[in-house]
Amino acid sequence: MLIIIAACHKKKEFLDENPYSDLFTPKTVSELQALLDNDIYMNEVPEIGTLSGDEYYLVDDFWDRLTPKERNSYIWAEDIYEGQGKIPDWNLPYKQVLYANIVLEQIAKGVKGAASQQDIDKLKGNALFIRGFAFYNIALQFADCFDDSNGSELGIPIRLSPEINQDSKRATLKESYDQIISDLISASKLLRDSISFQYRNRPGKAAAFAALARVYLSTRSYEKANEAADSSLKYYDKLIDFNNVDRFASLSFKPLNDETLYQARLLSSSLVVVGISAPGCIIDSTLYRSYDAQDLRKPIYFRINGDGRPNIKGGFSGTLFTFAGLAVDEIYLIKAECLVRTSEIQQGMNFLNTLLRKRYLTGTFIDKIALNKEAALKIILEERKKELVFRGVRWADLKRLNKEGANIILKRKLKGTTYTLAPSDPKYILPIPPDVISLGGVQQNQR
16 A cells, blocks of 8 residues: 655645645655555545434433534534544545645646556546546535525635645635536546446546536536436446345445446444444434335335344445445436426336336336426425435435425424424534634534
């Protein structure tokens, strides 16, 4: 594994460590690729939005054992961090940005050693994908959902250089999403067509277009999301037949399964990891009951604990860590929703039914039918929630669907107290960690 020796900390640094120094800077294609292949840092995404979402609930005594960030995210507290700094939901994606910028800067200067243009392009595409995906994951947690009406609002710091002393002020929301989309479009042009089973922690063209589809969906740019989803599926569209999956296994999937486009996982926390097997972290009862008896997702996604209640399994990650990458099923769902939203109702339902036939016990699935746009959207959004449970996308869905008028009200009951999150509540934009604010240059969100 490539080792990057940390330089001294600078006053305006808001990463928890700096892997960029003159003592050793990667310069060859293989060294630079090894930097991006550092799975410990590069393939994790923030969990804080998932902690604040509506897919689960906590038993009182289990909540007591969590960290302040986890406890307070669960009840949408005013002060999530209780003064604690070095919050990985902020620091880790910015570390990914830093690593990507190191690679991009070295490519601009010229890589050392023998390398084909194809290998350099693939490396650059990889770095641009990582940076764009990281920026999106930061914006999803710490800024509003972008649309045509709020582009001048605060976005996130956009860092396009590995220099630590660069300005850390927040860009506008439009500038933030312009950069996200620009990085992913550029990546889609540079990355290779094929998917390698050996390197699904690296993106290909299908993953770049899948990330674009996710971003466009979150901004309610449904025609563009449809186009990006279509491009992703043209490069790779294989679905797993869940009848061929061991639904009784503790982990039903292997890490390199046929649907994975880009392998990533939610940040490792006591809730996401220990909570998977802990009886105190329970899947929302209404959500669990929504799966039909013949729906194979029910035994494959969940296990029943000793108290008779459902816990989540690790999913497509093939480990106890919760999968939060990109996969073909999500792209089918994006395609289905966007077709319906653009009044191609039957085509959208066809995409949904193609996916669901692979999810039900053989011979039991009956195609879902909708006679109008409203009915079709209701079915597709329900299936989206069921298919992508604990995949790191629900927080974005809550934000965008409430802007569509869904009026989703979140409620928690904990120790005799009911907590409520209204659709327009500013707490949907999560607070920036206090140590980042104290360094100066970054404006805090309203709570």
